[in-house]
Amino acid sequence: MIAEHTPLMIEVAEITIHNSVYTTLFFDFAIDFRPGQFVMLWLPGVDEKPYSLSYYSPTRFGITIEAKGRFSRRAVALAPGDLVGIRGPFGNGFDIVSSPHTAVVAGGCGMAPLAPLVTKLHPDLCFIHGARTKEFILFQDRFARTRHITTDDGSLGHKGVVTDLLAAEIQHRTVQNQHQFDMVYACGPEMMMHAVFTLCESHRIPCQVSLERYMRCGFGVCGACVCGDRVVCTDGPVFDSAQLRNMADFNRTALLKSGRAVPLSDYVTWRCQ
Amino acid sequence: MIAEHTPLMIEVAEITIHNSVYTTLFFDFAIDFRPGQFVMLWLPGVDEKPYSLSYYSPTRFGITIEAKGRFSRRAVALAPGDLVGIRGPFGNGFDIVSSPHTAVVAGGCGMAPLAPLVTKLHPDLCFIHGARTKEFILFQDRFARTRHITTDDGSLGHKGVVTDLLAAEIQHRTVQNQHQFDMVYACGPEMMMHAVFTLCESHRIPCQVSLERYMRCGFGVCGACVCGDRVVCTDGPVFDSAQLRNMADFNRTALLKSGRAVPLSDYVTWRCQ
Amino acid sequence: MESVTFLGKQLKNPLVLASGILGNNAGILERVHRAGCGLVTMKSIGPGPRDGHNNPTVIDLGFGMINAVGLPTPGYDHMDTEWQALSGRTFPLNASIYGGSLEEFVQVARFVSEQGPEFIEINISCPNSDRHGMLFGVDEKAAFAVTNAVKRVIAVPLIAKLTPAAPDIGKIARACEDAGADAICAINTAGPGMIIDIEAQMPVLAFKKGGLSGPMIKPVAVRCVYDIYRAVSIPIIGLGGVTTGEDAVEMFMAGATLVGMGSAVRYRGIEVFDQVNRELADWLTDHHVTRDEIIGAAHDRRHTP
Amino acid sequence: MESVTFLGKQLKNPLVLASGILGNNAGILERVHRAGCGLVTMKSIGPGPRDGHNNPTVIDLGFGMINAVGLPTPGYDHMDTEWQALSGRTFPLNASIYGGSLEEFVQVARFVSEQGPEFIEINISCPNSDRHGMLFGVDEKAAFAVTNAVKRVIAVPLIAKLTPAAPDIGKIARACEDAGADAICAINTAGPGMIIDIEAQMPVLAFKKGGLSGPMIKPVAVRCVYDIYRAVSIPIIGLGGVTTGEDAVEMFMAGATLVGMGSAVRYRGIEVFDQVNRELADWLTDHHVTRDEIIGAAHDRRHTP
């Protein structure tokens, strides 16, 4: 870990502005890492929030931020040379299977934690990525792998949602009597992840999804991020089908900053303020 | 170190009562050790005092205690199975030279720290040991080496003091044009060590002696054991000729428990109360 | 560890989950219980919704943690789903509450008591907020007053949780006992402390100052429990820096009847409860003693039972 | 590090040896000065001979130490050889003193002032004795009274050394400033704490309780210096847990003018002074700032000089 304890102040080495909302910050720093893990990003005087690693090499890592609220807007406005605090990495990360029969399903910025995973999976994976419009497709030229795109407006790829393509592919494999997926990985809005999970369940396909909750400590103590009896920052953020089945709060309940349990939709509204 | 921090409570494994005043406590415990180092012995509810290791093997160590005052009398009255606290080892230990031309000069209980040293020196060493009477000669059958004994009353060996024999041997080597001592090690009453030092200085022979001062921390913080500008517990307890030459307080001044600097004779009187 | 009776209630073992650690919902409380915790404590519940401070709020220093979470709470009357989920529970529950005034303490206590927790713990010791709680814990009269007022409106045993910032914690404990507290819980976080990031040139915690917990405060916690044991005859929940069975033994010897853990979850995971139970049982077996026999053992004279 | 002027005296660098660490005689004080310490402080001198407590008195816990040495002192008028040796000194000297009453403080201060130390530090904060000092450090009025009384009888600048046990350390510092203190030294040991040996079933320290020092108390020390900086305009000697150049930078940013070290000697030897000087100088060079520029940097608004 680069900063298990107090945040380590490091310079933003480079910045890639993908579009009006997505920006990647790169740091030239060695960090232990498994795909799916996250760091806490501290902007002194502002706040500290969790971000998944979207790029990783032994000497450099990157996080990709969607400008949404007060904090993320400040984060994407950083310039190279600016100092920020990093704690982590935290969390469990994805369990990587070696099978050629895997699917990766990304929704919007959910691509961030999945990107470093994709490069570790068998090249024959089925890689599906959805976004609002063509412009919001992250990492356009990053992957050698084939990527199946969906957009809400049809400006690129399939007009519709990622589960359309995933369902079709699962159906295809069933019908053709081909080897079914051994694992489906998903990250994106929780409603999307729930749809993926439900789809997989109905075909008895195991999946792993990466959840998001409000976080404080990042290391399993404060309880801010609990989801049912799971602690998202340490038990997760990645959960598998067996865990999701028993997770009453999945796609249903989340805690606000006060600790108040609210329906997930209210949580999203709160985050929108 | 077995107990760098809080004392480790360990059982007295075995006890050897050498005579009316000297007793050795053995502990079956692995400890890092260099001859000349000491441990802090805690008798819960009584006090804690420094004792040199007089026996050492990878699985056992021993300390030899002269029953003098309140604490040491309690210590020699311990029985196998009793628990005591051990912190350490502390201190620098002797610098061991490989030459066959060394002398070891022990006075009374000063034999304790020297005993593990003797076994590490070249077998041709000149080994001199003085005590009040025959009965107080420690470790009678311990060494394969020849030992030259002196007693105050002549009940064993030479009647007189250890420096008589050391002076004679130095003289002999000079007159016979033999290789002079490359190192003289001494431990005993400070007055005796000072006599050895003075003798060595006049023949330009390097020596090392082990000093004793009232101690609290044992690790160079509290200042209880300072002797001139030296900290006996960490710079020492072993000091060499170069250090002794500049040590104004050697054989002259010691601090009482209150920190008061007094002539060494007063210090000894105080310890006698 | 064997089960113990505490203030008339049966606990499966003498370990307690500290307030503010994980205890944010029924699911996790039950899981901690399943993981070997005899008594789980809820995160302190306050009079009205409160977000707490911005991040950073909790930082691990390696030999302990510093936190200024700022008493976030949904507010006692915005927790319907939680109270409902907890009503069907199969484990004993300690409900921690706080208020900014005596009236608020009473208001929260009365409501919470009706939810039927096994115990109510009053947090008169939290240092993370400008307005909340702390005053009561450093002043004998205030401690008496709030304990007394809460005691009158609740139907379950009352535990007073104290801060080591009290000039004489024994006296505060005595005041709580006199006011009707059934047990003392000690300690809340120590300090407060501050860590400054020298590159950012500012305090790391958004609230600047924070309370210290974990191994580095164990000596302070042990001293407090020791002092309280001499001052009162009601039982003590000893916590602060406990992470091993041996630490628990130390707390018992200082005078604790139950032993709590919070920060230990950072260092050994939720499994720490099962682990400490096992370590504790092993130690007692090896030493041919019972937990009862070692309570207060470090005192020259112990309580006569 | 470069030399600094402190209360009108020239110091070769801004590092200070904490009282009670090694400073038992002229020889070792000189050696610590040679090893890179700008200002050495003597072990606190009291009104009459006092042996202090039996051992164990000082125990290292790894992340800090606990001690109850018990204010041993030859007594100010039993130190003739020491005063004589110090009279020919070539280094600036801070003489720490204590008393059990205002009268004793005055008595010791008057005598010690005549020995001509560069500074006198009043230890109104030592927790290791039942009768000595502490009361003055937790009560504003008492702190004012003793500072004022000592100030009247001495001819050298006065430093008031404070305890973190004060409920509001800023107020105590202000009282000392108002009473004529020329500087504040903070902090003395924290806690108190206790460690119990579970095999011996008793507290390890003979005095049972002891003060905490070293790395584990740095957050408390930084918070205290931060609070004091906001409360007074006299300079602060910041100490408590400093062992590296970065720790010293943190203390400066909290508001310290000089930085003291005590327990650090356990962890890095007497050479720690030279090492910290070097680390500090390197940090300042790397960051293109001076020590002056970082003093108080962690505050939103700094003192105007």
Ligand SMILES: Cc1cc2nc3c(=O)[nH]c(=O)nc-3n(C[C@H](O)[C@H](O)[C@H](O)COP(=O)(O)OP(=O)(O)OC[C@H]3O[C@@H](n4cnc5c(N)ncnc54)[C@H](O)[C@@H]3O)c2cc1C
């Ligand atoms: C483990 C983990 C990993 C994360 N990784 C990333 C990442 O790689 N990239 C990234 O951009 N963010 C990531 N986040 C989210 C991130 O931490 C912030 O919550 C996010 O940047 C919003 O912060 P903000 O303060 O700018 O927005 P806030 O001021 O908190 O809220 C404003 C915006 O947040 C949106 N929002 C926040 N949370 C949710 C949610 N749960 N569901 C729907 N909308 C929400 C709202 O729609 C709104 O637009 C991650 C969170 C977790 C817990």
Ligand SMILES: Cc1cc2nc3c(=O)[nH]c(=O)nc-3n(C[C@H](O)[C@H](O)[C@H](O)COP(=O)(O)OP(=O)(O)OC[C@H]3O[C@@H](n4cnc5c(N)ncnc54)[C@H](O)[C@@H]3O)c2cc1C
């Ligand atoms: C580094 C070090 C190593 C030591 N190793 C040993 C050891 O191996 N064996 C051992 O028995 N002791 C050793 N000592 C001394 C030991 O720590 C105690 O001081 C000693 O046992 C006396 O303790 P007490 O409480 O019984 O006597 P006290 O009550 O302190 O004093 C009573 C007796 O102590 C004698 N005494 C104490 N100190 C001195 C002195 N400096 N010079 C002359 N007489 C003195 C007095 O003559 C008197 O008889 C060592 C001390 C140090 C500093």
Ligand SMILES: Cc1cc2nc3c(=O)[nH]c(=O)nc-3n(C[C@H](O)[C@H](O)[C@H](O)COP(=O)(O)O)c2cc1C
């Ligand atoms: C992140 C965090 C949050 C806490 N929140 C509360 C709280 O809400 N109420 C309370 O009484 N104590 C709270 N505490 C204090 C703990 O209950 C406990 O008293 C303290 O941490 C010492 O125990 P430990 O060293 O085992 O952690 C909190 C502690 C931490 C670390």
Ligand SMILES: Cc1cc2nc3c(=O)[nH]c(=O)nc-3n(C[C@H](O)[C@H](O)[C@H](O)COP(=O)(O)O)c2cc1C
């Ligand atoms: C063994 C020991 C003895 C001390 N004696 C004194 C003393 O006599 N007078 C005093 O003002 N402070 C005394 N202190 C406190 C230190 O001066 C210092 O304030 C404290 O240790 C915090 O600094 P540190 O963390 O750098 O050690 C003592 C500390 C220790 C560890």
Ligand code: FES
């Ligand atoms: S963020 Fe604190 S427990 Fe997960």
Ligand code: FES
């Ligand atoms: S015994 Fe404390 S410095 Fe030597």
